[in-house]
Amino acid sequence: MRAAVVHEYKSPIVIEEIPDPVGSDEGVILTVEACGVCRSDWHGWQGEWPGFTASLPHVFGHEFVGTVLEAGKNVQEFRVGDRVIVPFTVGCGKCEYCRRGESNVCENIAMPGFSYDGGFARLTHVPNADLNLVRLPDELAFADAAGMGCRFMTAYHGVTTIGNVRPGDWVSIYGAGGVGLSATQIASSAGANVIIVDITDDKLDLAKRLGAVRTVNSTKDDPVEAIQDITKGGADVSIDALGIAQTVTNSVRSVRRKGSAVQIGMTPEGRNGQVPLTINDVVSNEISYRGSFGMPAVEFPAMLNQVATSKLRPGDLVTKHIGLDGVNQSMNDMTTFNTLGVSIITDYEH
Ligand SMILES: [Zn+2]
Ligand SMILES: [Zn+2]
Structure with a gap:
């Protein structure tokens, strides 16, 4: 063959x-x-x-x-x-x-x-x-x-089972690749307001067509500040669909008190991958940080x-x-x- x-x-x-x-x-x-x-x-x-x-x-x-x-x-x-x-x-x-x-x-x-x-x-x-x-x-x-x-099922599991996204929730999504775009469509269809973050305007435009209500180009604006501002205190659920240190950290920092950060993107370093987290914010704001796999x-x-x-x-x-x-x-x-x-x-x- x-x-x-x-x-x-x-x-x-x-x-x-x-x-x-x-x-x-x-x-x-x-x-x-x-x-x-x-x-x-x-x-x-x-x-x-x-x-x-x-x-x-x-x-x-x-x-x-x-x-x-x-x-x-x-x-x-x-x-x-x-x-x-x-x-x-x-x-x-x-x-x-x-x-x-x-x-x-x-x-x-x-x-x-x-x-x-x-x-x-x-x-x-x-x-x-x-x-x-x-x-x-x-x-x-x-x-x-x-x-x-x-990618589509991974996003579905992350948005629904792990993220437990509800109608009216603010959902921030880092990365407008296959998983991020799928999550945009799925969360929007579930009644959530999606803010998507990427570095490329073409991808952000595609995310808009798939249901995102706001987009943030992180080469132009600080995504955490933009999300905190749009949502007046942070997203209910944030999804990192990329897995690089910057997006992992920013995704967690985008979440409101008692909110959830869902990690879908894996780090490039395999099982040894380590990324710094803002632990004191996770603790004092009671943020849930959860992995989501397939x-x-x-x-x-x-x-x-x-x-x-x-x-x-x-x-x-x-x-x-x-x-x-x-x-x-x-x-x-x-x-x-x-x-x-x-x-x-x-x-x-x-
Ligand atoms: Zn894949
Ligand atoms: Zn088994």
Whole structure:
């Protein structure tokens, strides 16, 4: 099959023929129909997340949808031809977290495109299919749905389950990339007032079209001051969708007393990443600082109900359809932050 293979970190990704994946009794082989190129792929390609990523050579791609090509003999819920989403947080089904529906923090988590080869290839194997696959509503085109495998679902879990965003809340969002833009649409749809912070006016304009009521360009204005001013005391919930030291700190400083700071962006330094926090403010203002990682499969029905009726529109974030050959260009664009919205691989022949 045709695949985009990383042989060396930070070096051009090689488009080549590699052997087809091998199936398993509990798993499926999927024909990948569309796969987003996410900043986490870029971090992996940079070699920044050794704790998360398999050894080289490796096929990245963790934000994909596909059609079941082959189902293992013990798979009950899915058949050949089914259209499915693969949440990138694939649980084992056996640990105490999986047993209570929190498969996104599984003790034995396996992430397609990180722990094993992923969606930058025509075919891929997904283990534990019954637990992890989610059926894709017929109304949804593959290209519009791919984002639900990573960035859109990650934003949904962060805004709803972790952030507990309520109608009328002020929500500040740092970073107008795929997660930040998704969170903008989701929080706005839930009735919140979103203030989004970025350094690029094009991205802020796109965020406005997705529902943000105010934008802050942090190269021109101090974002914490601007948010404190607009909200008269701070956001009810702030989301850091980037993970660099400055946005982590600023996001926490943007929160009002008793508010919540939700951390979605991971630091570039993998498991050893350390970022300074304004601890005395966190303590004396009783601020909740919470991590949010992917989304367990059990939370999909609530999100899909809103997507199937177009209340939520992950397809609105998609700005580019590319071929497998376009992966290098996408990675290079991420290096220079020269991206707008979400790029999706839809053509595996070119
Ligand atoms: Zn991702
Ligand atoms: Zn588990």
